[in-house]
Amino acid sequence: MALLDRQGRLFGKFSILDIGAIATILIVLIGLLIVPGNGGSSIAQMLSAENKTVQVDMNVRGLSATDPQNLIKIGDKVKIIIRNQPRGEVTIKKVEISTPKIVAAKSDGTAVYFDDPRAISTSQSDLAITLEATAQITNDGAVFANEKVKVGTSIDIEGPKYIIRGSAMAVRY
Template structure:
């Protein structure tokens, strides 16, 4: 018995065209499941991701607001915006507000820190916020609404009276 017969069948059973079609379908399925797409995650990574409670520490430098203590409050639910796209809602868990400091040297060489008079006169504050939400955790990091959040990622939060831009200092889950 020949490997190929006159009708193009292997061993008289399978057509070469059928084998080519099956191979094409398998290659497409492997590509869909294993190769990352535009989001950087493959379907297999998305399916293996778990939803967990995630905390993101956000740093805001030089916020110009006359009364930031009454503006941003613990427990507020705010929208998180990453790369100019809304990515869901987060809860503010912790707010630390401080005035920017200036360092001066004393005569004995020790350093003294005091409030920056320019920041005080222009109502500028530095903030450290802790945001909490449920997000997908993959082996490549934390994903809020199809956008990865890592240390250094630029984050905006939008409340009813403010829109504040900062960056991620830490991501915990």
């Protein structure tokens, strides 16, 4: 019995073209399930991910607002925008507002910190905001609506009266 017959069948039963098509389909399916795509997470990782409550500390430098204490309130639900794409809602858990500081050297070489008068005159504040939401936890980290959040990720929050841009300082889950 010949390996290939005159009709191009393997062992007289299987067409080489059919075997090639089946192999191509299998390779594509394996690639979709195992290899990560542009988002960095494969379908297999997303299916095995568990949902947990995640807290993200957001750092905002130089926010220009006349009354930041009454602008951002604990307990508010705000929209989160990660890498310029809307990714759902988060709750504000904690807000720390401070005036930017400058450093000056004393004559004995020690440093002294005091409020930056330029920041005070232009109503600038630095904020540390803690955000909380449910996200998927994969072996790569926290994922909000198919977007990873890691330290340094650009984050915007949008409330009824503001859009504030900052970056992630810490991610806890």
